[in-house]
Amino acid sequence: MQGFLHNGVKVSLLQDAAGGVVFKTGVFSLARRGTLSLQEKSSLDVRPVMAARNRLLIELREAQRMNDSQVRLIPNHDNLYEWVAVIVGPKESPYQNGKWKLRLICPPTYxxxxxxxxxxxxxxxxxxxxxxxxxxxxxxxDGSWTPAWNLHYVCLAICALMDIPNADSPLNCDAGNLIRSGDLRGFRSMARMYTIEYASAEITLE
Structure with a gap:
């Protein structure tokens, strides 16, 4: 199938195995079922996706200039929407001096x-x-997020969460129960043990 230009961006139209149409640019793809009219082709709006890409390019430049001892952040070599970060555990916490690798996936609407x-x-x-x-x-x-925040801010927020956990909405019930029962010493001991076991090695951003 053929493609067309939209706002200076080439959009290729491909057909999947089920007979649906796939919009595809260099930065995103979106499947749509059914017949695509010429009017629909010309009305396809890729501006939100281009806005996301432009925003992430800005964040990339900022990350390259940034000298933050607590957060290192780079995008995947092949995918600007997928980033990798290394964060350092907060001081005076059971996570102190530990290093954790994070994956951050941005949606096309970022x-x-x-x-x-x-x-x-x-x-x-x-x-x-x-x-x-x-x-x-x-x-x-979605209800709490604001576009004023960026990926670096997200990493800092996670560092703050490590320092001040919220035991009322636990994903790890064992850790949450230790805090809720008042056994902070037991929680800190377990957190420290796992930090030493898993987060003591040097981590690369590859």
Whole structure:
């Protein structure tokens, strides 16, 4: 199938195995079922996607200039919408001097919609799923997110969450129960043990 230019961006029209039409540019693809009329082709608006790409390019330039000892952040070599970060555990916490690798996935509607963040390094914390690495953080919800925030801010918010966990909405029930029962010493001991076991090695941004 042929493509067309929209706002200076080439949009290719491909047909998938089910007979649907796939819009595809250099930065995104979106499947649409059914017949595509010429009017629909010309009305396809890729501006939100280009806005996301432009915003992420700005964040890339800022990340390259930034000298932050607590957060290092770079995009995937092949995908500007997927980033990797390394954060350092907060001082005077059981996570002190630990290093955790995060994956941040930005949707095509970023920054209107929040990124999805996953811990790639194991972390014993009430708001981090120990098995999957999922994070429970209020600013990462659609109703709480604002486009004024960026990926660096998200990483700093996660560092703050590590320092002040929220045991009322745990993804790790074992960690949450220790805090809710008042056994802070037990929680800190477990968090420190897992920090030493999983987060003591040097981590590269590859």
């Amino acid at each position: 920054p209107l919609s929040p990124p999805t963040v996953t811990f790639l390094t194991k972390c014993f914390h009430p708001n981090v799923d120990f098995r999957t690495g999922a994070v429970c953080l209020n600013i990462l919800r």
